[in-house]
Amino acid sequence: MTDQSRIRNFSIIAHIDHGKSTLADRLLERTGAITEREMREQMLDTMDLERERGITIKAQTVRLKYQANDGHEYILNLIDTPGHVDFSYEVSRSLAACEGALLLVDAAQGVQAQTLANSYLAIEAGLEIVPALNKIDLPAADPDGAAAEIVGILGGDPDDVARISAKTGVGVDELFEQIVATVPAPSGDPDAPLRALVFDSYYDAYRGVVCYVRVVDGELRDGDMIRFMATREEHPVNEVGVLTPRSVEVAKLGPGEVGYLITGVKEIDQIKVGDTVTTSANRATEALMGYEEPKPMVFSGLFPTDGDDFERLREALEKLRLNDASLVYEPETSKALGFGFRAGFLGLLHMEIVRERLEREYDLDLVATAPSVAYELVRTDGHQSTIRSPQDLPDPSEIQSISEPYVRAMIITPTEYIGTIMELVTNRRGSVGNMHYLSTDRVELTYHLPLAEVVFDFFDNLKSRTRGYASLDYETEGYRESDLVKVDILLNGMSVDAFSAIVHRSAAQDYGRTMVDRLRKLIPRQMFDVPIQAAVGSRIISRETVKAKRKDVLAKCYGGDVSRKRKLLEKQKEGKRRMKMVGSVEVPQEAFVAALQVDD
Amino acid sequence: MTDLSMLSADRPDTVELAAGWRSAYVHIPFCARVCPYCDFAVVGGAEDRMTEYVDAVVAEISMEPEWHRLDAVFIGGGTPSRVPSDQMRRVLDALAARFGLADDAEITLEANPEDWTSTHSDALAGVGFNRVSFGVQSFDPVVLVSLGRLHSPVQAAESVAIARASGFASVSVDLIYGHPVETELSWLHTLDTAVEVEPDHVSTYSLTVEPGTELWKQVRSGAPAPDSDIQADRWEQAASTLGVAGYTRYEVSNHARPGHGCRYNLSVWGQGEYLAFGLGAHSFRDGVRSRRVRRLDSYIERVRSGIGPIQASDVIEGWDAELERLMLGLRRAAGVNAGEAGQALLATADGARLIEAGVLAVVDDRLVAANPLLTDEIIRAVLALDGPQR
Numbered sequence A: 001m002t003d004q005s006r007i008r009n010f011s012i013i014a015h016i017d018h019g020k021s022t023l024a025d026r027l028l029e030r031t032g033a034i035t036e037r038e039m040r041e042q043m044l045d046t047m048d049l050e051r052e053r054g055i056t057i058k059a060q061t062v063r064l065k066y067q068a069n070d071g072h073e074y075i076l077n078l079i080d081t082p083g084h085v086d087f088s089y090e091v092s093r094s095l096a097a098c099e100g101a102l103l104l105v106d107a108a109q110g111v112q113a114q115t116l117a118n119s120y121l122a123i124e125a126g127l128e129i130v131p132a133l134n135k136i137d138l139p140a141a142d143p144d145g146a147a148a149e150i151v152g153i154l155g156g157d158p159d160d161v162a163r164i165s166a167k168t169g170v171g172v173d174e175l176f177e178q179i180v181a182t183v184p185a186p187s188g189d190p191d192a193p194l195r196a197l198v199f200d201s202y203y204d205a206y207r208g209v210v211c212y213v214r215v216v217d218g219e220l221r222d223g224d225m226i227r228f229m230a231t232r233e234e235h236p237v238n239e240v241g242v243l244t245p246r247s248v249e250v251a252k253l254g255p256g257e258v259g260y261l262i263t264g265v266k267e268i269d270q271i272k273v274g275d276t277v278t279t280s281a282n283r284a285t286e287a288l289m290g291y292e293e294p295k296p297m298v299f300s301g302l303f304p305t306d307g308d309d310f311e312r313l314r315e316a317l318e319k320l321r322l323n324d325a326s327l328v329y330e331p332e333t334s335k336a337l338g339f340g341f342r343a344g345f346l347g348l349l350h351m352e353i354v355r356e357r358l359e360r361e362y363d364l365d366l367v368a369t370a371p372s373v374a375y376e377l378v379r380t381d382g383h384q385s386t387i388r389s390p391q392d393l394p395d396p397s398e399i400q401s402i403s404e405p406y407v408r409a410m411i412i413t414p415t416e417y418i419g420t421i422m423e424l425v426t427n428r429r430g431s432v433g434n435m436h437y438l439s440t441d442r443v444e445l446t447y448h449l450p451l452a453e454v455v456f457d458f459f460d461n462l463k464s465r466t467r468g469y470a471s472l473d474y475e476t477e478g479y480r481e482s483d484l485v486k487v488d489i490l491l492n493g494m495s496v497d498a499f500s501a502i503v504h505r506s507a508a509q510d511y512g513r514t515m516v517d518r519l520r521k522l523i524p525r526q527m528f529d530v531p532i533q534a535a536v537g538s539r540i541i542s543r544e545t546v547k548a549k550r551k552d553v554l555a556k557c558y559g560g561d562v563s564r565k566r567k568l569l570e571k572q573k574e575g576k577r578r579m580k581m582v583g584s585v586e587v588p589q590e591a592f593v594a595a596l597q598v599d600d
Numbered sequence B: 001m002t003d004l005s006m007l008s009a010d011r012p013d014t015v016e017l018a019a020g021w022r023s024a025y026v027h028i029p030f031c032a033r034v035c036p037y038c039d040f041a042v043v044g045g046a047e048d049r050m051t052e053y054v055d056a057v058v059a060e061i062s063m064e065p066e067w068h069r070l071d072a073v074f075i076g077g078g079t080p081s082r083v084p085s086d087q088m089r090r091v092l093d094a095l096a097a098r099f100g101l102a103d104d105a106e107i108t109l110e111a112n113p114e115d116w117t118s119t120h121s122d123a124l125a126g127v128g129f130n131r132v133s134f135g136v137q138s139f140d141p142v143v144l145v146s147l148g149r150l151h152s153p154v155q156a157a158e159s160v161a162i163a164r165a166s167g168f169a170s171v172s173v174d175l176i177y178g179h180p181v182e183t184e185l186s187w188l189h190t191l192d193t194a195v196e197v198e199p200d201h202v203s204t205y206s207l208t209v210e211p212g213t214e215l216w217k218q219v220r221s222g223a224p225a226p227d228s229d230i231q232a233d234r235w236e237q238a239a240s241t242l243g244v245a246g247y248t249r250y251e252v253s254n255h256a257r258p259g260h261g262c263r264y265n266l267s268v269w270g271q272g273e274y275l276a277f278g279l280g281a282h283s284f285r286d287g288v289r290s291r292r293v294r295r296l297d298s299y300i301e302r303v304r305s306g307i308g309p310i311q312a313s314d315v316i317e318g319w320d321a322e323l324e325r326l327m328l329g330l331r332r333a334a335g336v337n338a339g340e341a342g343q344a345l346l347a348t349a350d351g352a353r354l355i356e357a358g359v360l361a362v363v364d365d366r367l368v369a370a371n372p373l374l375t376d377e378i379i380r381a382v383l384a385l386d387g388p389q390r
């Protein structure tokens, strides 16, 4: 156990790609946590998906031993966090386990939207912020300009802002010293009953649920009987340890320490991220703050392509939720797709990642339906409800009003793009809010926009209009009444619930045409003509036909090729198995995926 | 054997009889050169190996355990017409000696028009062949060249007349439609000319791009592929032109005058058993389907050494055989007895869809492809059936 005065707990936070994981590499290296041979870039991005996409998705914690200039050895618990807006829940959970936050800013890009958003999170959490300019090795770096922007937000002296290159290692040693000097040591009560915050968890097939904990007061000891205060579950501790980044078993964790805890629990619902662990024998009376439940922004149906996989999907979701506390879901039934779940996500990237993780880590084949935001519905009889799926929208005659969620969007951009951004926002039914200059040529703009307009392809559009220079962050700000309609897509006269969408009336025609057009290309010719229609209520707004196929027969089948022809047909039959029947129409699984692809 | 001269091959009673026929197939791999679309077991040139090969075939025949008398013999290729008639005589003699031939057995030879002289024709008739099937493919010189064929339209027409003069009881021509250079006019002309030369039987095949062939390589590197919608039009034109001229379509790609359905093929589609000899040939005997090695050298070597040329065998029994009965039988205009698998199909959603779409019909107790151009839709649904308690 380590003396609290020798512990520093901090998260590295920044806008996406500003170099958090690369800096973590340097810290791992300098402290000898890993050998040169083990080293690879963005070491803490361990998931395949993270490495493929070059972004951090999961916050990762690691415990480092650092020999400081004052002659003492310090324990540094660092948490590398993701920068993408969809994963900000990972950031806020990480912050709750720390006393400090290392705020990185790319010196070539300056302060960006998530720099601000994450700084505010750290300030709200009462953390000491250590700002640092990264990538000073880049020719385009403007450290003075970026330092001025940081000071504009956090206050202080531009000369105190560290200047480093996570890539070359310049300035990293000095930064270490600054962290030790600036980040407060933890100040838990070693004699009080145990209180440890569960800030993350995952499911291990052999060891059961593994919890990541930050001990605040008391001691977490191997073998003790512990109690999860929210779920009221009691279990003996099977193992406690620290991550170096390898798991290393220890006898106990004291106040201020960060590590992992295994009880051998395999029932997943007994563990909740945000819960407080105490000892059964000497219970704490008051739980730690815990976390605010994240508010999902978009919803989508997740269905196994093979209906028999429904139970496996349920299990997979339960396990994944341990490792992704921002995921919410409930069962849903679709006429076209059978049994599945309606899941809520923090954004489209989150949705995509969840689907990919389910498919890869749990070997499932899934269809995701068109994403939708949550609407507030008032029926003619005055009854109010929330609509998370277009399926649930009643007939227009029963609707008195529908409201949609709005967001306050913050865009940071060079001033030259203000015009084109205004245009984009107006096209997306947005209205102007504030304008705030970060420096003479960079500005922070605030707008009010329907969430549905922001969440889909707004960001891509913003990027291309501003040649990648603008960044975006948003937060919800209530509901407003809107002229919304449901567009149904009909195959051979039958509505396919998976393709229905709630859209603003002005966008109905567009959505209908796009879907009909895509489906015409995706649905193979059948034994009969298949009309594809888009409709609002009973009004058809778009229509195409997939003509019946004319010929599907082998030219010949004689004595010499019965086996071969049979094999060929068997193979084609396997392709048929991967079709979903929608009424009498065979729709390939890929068509659901491709038709619902958001970016075209 | 029953006299079939008055029976049509599109009638249920005829096709059901065929299941009981016993036949034999002999493969002759030699061709002048390999056509770009062909994926049969063939060797280009190699005339000098013919005798050696026939020796091996004769030896293989003598090694085959005794069986029934043969109702049909089919010598196919490759190009059997390239082999001298005395060699062909050795093959037929060996079959007759080993198994015996029914008095009115159908004895077919596949032939290429450019090989068909009067002398050769007479000689082969003398050897015992009573049916000849010519690889005419087209009566349009442009299409013939594109198919890489060595004969002319005139040669094709003449060979039919020559065969008649030699006394062949049944003369057939093969046609291929749907090559991208073929126009509708060209195909109609081919059909009309075919009718004019008055064969007894016409096979019309949609050009198929078989993997690994020269044609396949061309298509893969960007050459136009046959268009299946156009081929559907051509199929309909064939059925109607030939129908008006007195030919009945009795299988997806086969048309015959009354009494001229190919017995050998009818027996295969009726799931009858057949022996097979020669490289690449498949036999179906005692419920076992066996495939022979495809390479000339290994075939000869394995027959000589006594190992025998069979490369692999499959037992076709139970539910498997039942599915195959439908798969083969559904290609016939007369359809197939529904039986166990047929009833199972009708009980599925697939079966209902096929009927609703007008692709499958039930006539008396038979399943019939009501739209023969979509037969494979039915067959795939058949192959997807779950067997009883497997």
Ligand SMILES: Nc1nc2c(ncn2[C@@H]2O[C@H](COP(=O)(O)OP(=O)(O)OP(=O)(O)O)[C@@H](O)[C@H]2O)c(=O)[nH]1
Pocket (backbone or CB within 6 Å): A014, A015, A016, A017, A018, A019, A020, A021, A022, A023, A042, A054, A055, A056, A057, A081, A082, A083, A084, A134, A135, A136, A137, A138, A164, A165, A166, A167, A168
């Ligand atoms: N030139 C230069 N490139 C850097 C430096 N630090 C990071 N990079 C590069 O910037 C890119 C992003 O780095 P990451 O460490 O993955 O950034 P991150 O902040 O962890 O990104 P997210 O976790 O996705 O938010 C990578 O290509 C790094 O090689 C630096 O100091 N100099």
Ligand SMILES: C[S@@+](CC[C@H](N)C(=O)[O-])C[C@H]1O[C@@H](n2cnc3c(N)ncnc32)[C@H](O)[C@@H]1O
Pocket (backbone or CB within 6 Å): A555, B037, B038, B039, B040, B076, B077, B078, B079, B080, B110, B111, B112, B134, B135, B136, B137, B174, B175, B176, B205, B206, B207, B208, B209, B210
């Ligand atoms: C076994 S081949 C041999 C017959 C003979 N050697 C000839 O080519 O005339 C029998 C028939 O199959 C047809 N055939 C071969 N390959 C084909 C293909 N790829 N597509 C369509 N028909 C084909 C031709 O009509 C050919 O006449």
Ligand code: SF4
Pocket (backbone or CB within 6 Å): B030, B031, B032, B033, B034, B035, B038, B039, B040, B042, B077, B078, B079, B112, B135
């Ligand atoms: S089509 Fe006939 S001639 Fe041409 S290669 Fe094939 S078997 Fe030989």
Ligand SMILES: [Mg+2]
Pocket (backbone or CB within 6 Å): A020, A021, A022, A045, A055, A056, A080, A081, A082, A083
């Ligand atoms: Mg990262």
